[in-house]
Amino acid sequence: xxxxxxxxxxxxxxxxxxxxxxxxxxxxxxxxxxxxxxxxxxxxxxxxxxxxxxxxxxxxxxxxxxxxxxxxxxxxxxxxxxxxxxxxxxxxxxxxxxxxxxxxxxxxxxxxxxxxxxxxxxxxxxxxxxxxxxxxxxxxxxxxxxxxxxxxxxxxxxxxxxxxxxxxxxxxxxxxxxxxxxxxxxxxxxxxxxxxxxxxxxxxxxxxxxxxxxxxxxxxxxxxxxxxxxxxxxxxxxxxxxx
Amino acid sequence: xxxxxxxxxxxxxxxxxxxxxxxxxxxxxxxxxxxxxxxxxxxxxxxxxxxxxxxxxxxxxxxxxxxxxxxxxxxxxxxxxxxxxxxxxxxxxxxxxxxxxxxxxxxxxxxxxxxxxxxxxxxxxxxxxxxxxxxxxxxxxxxxxxxxxxxxxxxxxxxxxxxxxxxxxxxxxxxxxxxxxxxxxxxxxxxxxxxxxxxxxxxxxxxxxxxxxxxxxxxxxxxxxxxxxxxxxx
Numbered sequence: 066x067x068x069x070x071x072x073x074x075x076x077x078x079x080x081x082x083x084x085x086x087x088x089x090x091x092x093x094x095x096x097x098x099x100x101x102x103x104x105x106x107x108x109x110x111x112x113x114x115x116x117x118x119x120x121x122x123x124x125x126x127x128x129x130x131x132x133x134x135x136x137x138x139x140x141x142x143x144x145x146x147x148x149x150x151x152x153x154x155x156x157x158x159x160x161x162x163x164x165x166x167x168x169x170x171x172x173x174x175x176x177x178x179x180x181x182x183x184x185x186x187x188x189x190x191x192x193x194x195x196x197x198x199x200x201x202x203x204x205x206x207x208x209x210x211x212x213x214x215x216x217x218x219x220x221x222x223x224x225x226x227x228x229x230x231x232x233x234x235x236x237x238x239x240x241x242x243x244x245x246x247x248x249x250x251x252x253x254x255x256x257x258x259x260x261x262x263x264x265x266x267x268x269x270x271x272x273x274x275x276x277x278x279x280x281x282x283x284x285x286x287x288x289x290x291x292x293x294x295x296x297x298x299x300x301x302x303x304x305x306x307x308x
Numbered sequence: 309x310x311x312x313x314x315x316x317x318x319x320x321x322x323x324x325x326x327x328x329x330x331x332x333x334x335x336x337x338x339x340x341x342x343x344x345x346x347x348x349x350x351x352x353x354x355x356x357x358x359x360x361x362x363x364x365x366x367x368x369x370x371x372x373x374x375x376x377x378x379x380x381x382x383x384x385x386x387x388x389x390x391x392x393x394x395x396x397x398x399x400x401x402x403x404x405x406x407x408x409x410x411x412x413x414x415x416x417x418x419x420x421x422x423x424x425x426x427x428x429x430x431x432x433x434x435x436x437x438x439x440x441x442x443x444x445x446x447x448x449x450x451x452x453x454x455x456x457x458x459x460x461x462x463x464x465x466x467x468x469x470x471x472x473x474x475x476x477x478x479x480x481x482x483x484x485x486x487x488x489x490x491x492x493x494x495x496x497x498x499x500x501x502x503x504x505x506x507x508x509x510x511x512x513x514x515x516x517x518x519x520x521x522x523x524x525x526x527x528x529x530x531x532x533x534x535x536x537x538x539x540x541x542x
Contacts, residue, residue, distance in 0.1 A: 140474075140520045141513040142481035148496055149513070152505035246370035250485050257373055270381035278369040278377065285368040 082272050087263050094259030095280065097173075101255060102245050105177055106238060109184035116185065117192030118218065131189065138186035143244050147179040151251045172251045180248075184241050191237060195230035196222060228299050235292030239285055246281075256280060315498040315508070322491030323515050329411055329490065330480050330519075334473060336416025341423025348428050359424065366421035372482050378414045379405070379486045411483040419476050426468035431457065433464040463534040470527035474520055491515060 074085060120131045138146065154169050155161075168174045199222050207217040249258035260277035264270050312319065347359035366374065383405045393399045434457055442452040462469075484493035495512045499505035 137513065137517065141516045142478040142492065144481040144484070145492055145495075145509055145513050145516070148492070148499065149505060149509040152496075152499050153509070156503065156505065243370035246372040247482070249372070257370065257376075260373065261376070264376075264380060270377060270384060274373055274377035274381065278365075278373050281370055281373060282365065282368040 082263065082267050082269050083276070087266075090254070090259040090262060091256065091277070091280070094254055094256040094277075097253060097258075098242075098245050098248075098255040101173070101177060101180065101248055101253075102238075102241050105180035105184055105245075106241055108177075108181035109188050112181070112185040113188035113192055114223070116189040117196060120189055120193040121196055135186040135189050138183055139190065143179065143183050144247055144250065146183055147176060147247060147251060150179045150182075151175040172248075172253050176248045176251060176253055180241065180245065183244070184237065187237050187240070188234065191230050191233045192226060194233070195226040198229055199226060228303075231292065231296055231299060235288065235296075238288050238292070242281070242284055242288065312507075313498065313502045313504075315494065315502075318489075318494050319491055319498070319508075319511065322489055322494035325408075325488065326477075326480050326490045326492075326515075327519065329408065329415070329483060329488075330473075330477050332412045333415035333419065333480070334476060336412060337419035337423045337472070337476065338469075340416060340420025341427050344420060344424025345427035345431055348424065349431060363421040363424055366418055371415075371418055371479050372485065374418055375411075375414045375482055375486060378417070379407075379410045382410060382413075407483070407486060407488040410486070411480075411488050415476060415479055415483075418479070419472055422472050422475075423469070426465050426472060427461065430461045430463075430465035430468070434460045459534065463531075463538065466527060466531050466534060470523070473523060473527075477516065477519060477523070 070085070073088075116131050116134075119127045120135070122128050151172060154175055203221055203225065204217065207221045212220065245255060246257040248255045249261055252258070254262070256277050260273045264273035267273070344359050344362060347355040348363070350356055350359075386403050386405060390401055390403060393401065438456055438460065439452055442456045447455065480490060481492045484490050484496065487493075491512050495508040498508045502508075
């Protein structure tokens with residue numbers, strides 16, 4: 066480890082901006098970005114499954130509120146949602162006396178809440194579309210076997226819907242990665258926050274932002290290839306027989 | 309009544325800035341998108357590579373990072389060029405990057421890449437027999453483009469175009485970060501000053517939803533117009 070650090074230091078010897086110090090900012094930023102994106106995607110994914118099932122329900126009082134939620138969160142900028150939660154949470158009556166305040170005091174958690182709500186709305190619509198596209202024959206077959214609604218959902222509808230949703234969900238993951246750059250606006254030191262810091266310190270916009278753009282590009286490609294691999298594995302049965 | 313603490317007129321001005329910014333960027337993006345689509349479909353490999361590079365890089369990097377790069381870097385870049393012009397040719401000019409222009413240029417540049425993909429798919433969806441028929445009638449390439457390829461391409465491009473417009477509209481919120489007084493920035497300032505973030509942010513959210521609903525209606529009408537002669541749209 067020490068020799069590795071030494072060799073990196075030697076490599077950066079005649080570099081005024083990209084010293085070990087600034088690189089460590091980018092490193093911390095990378096961790097924050099990945100944490101933020103990963104956690105909000107997990108929360109969003111877990112929330113989206115029941116929401117998507119409810120979105121397709123026949124009962125209006127279940128369907129309409131979910132539709133309203135996705136309409137509002139997909140129709141307004143994430144920045145507005147983030148501001149609303151980040152500035153708004155402070156003014157909730159008595160919140161500063163509860164245990165929640167320990168978490169909400171730092172900008173990380175309001176951002177996590179905003180991102181989770183946002184991605185849950187998009188993911189709900191993706192899953193809803195995939196569930197709606199279930200071939201009728203599969204549902205009829207499940208009914209004919211005497212499956213209950215819940216068993217049919219669990220065994221037939223959801224597994225095939227998840228597979229169909231995969232390409233669209235891959236886009237949503239990339240979208241979230243890019244959207245997470247907004248976190249830097251509320252003073253979170255994510256990747257973009259690190260770039261802004263380096264820019265402000267050295268007044269070197271090209272170095273600071275081109276470097277961070279390259280990191281985002283690599284992350285995007287990594288996600289892209291991961292989903293391409295998953296699609297190949299999970300959607301193999303949908304490929305044309307000759308291919 | 310809702311008390312806006314005197315921020316009402318500024319909020320309206322901000323909303324106008326948002327709409328102007330979005331519409332101007334859309335026009336730029338459509339122009340760039342048509343050029344990109346042609347470049348990517350071109351047989352010239354340099355144009356093809358350039359088009360692919362442009363769409364790949366733009367779609368792989370967050371909008372906010374690109375915006376900061378172009379906004380903060382743009383002024384330095386332009387200064388470098390003007391300094392060089394002065395040193396080399398003695399031409400003394402000073403170009404100041406105005407936030408609004410920078411915003412339009414960046415958003416237009418970003419969405420030009422997305423539009424390029426939309427238009428490319430739509431152009432490829434036009435039946436080649438139609439183009440051949442046009443040529444057989446003795447129409448020039450320009451006339452075939454204007455009368456046959458473009459109107460039919462738009463029919464296929466409209467759903468993607470309307471989708472891109474909705475995303476573009478929401479992206480305009482980011483210009484508040486680089487210092488442009490759009491409605492999000494006004495609302496953020498008002499929230500801090502009056503300590504009523506819910507009021508101002510919800511108003512801004514409602515305005516965004518209103519603009520989105522109006523555009524949805526507009527695009528539905530446009531789709532109807534371009535679908536004439538194709539029966540229903542399914």
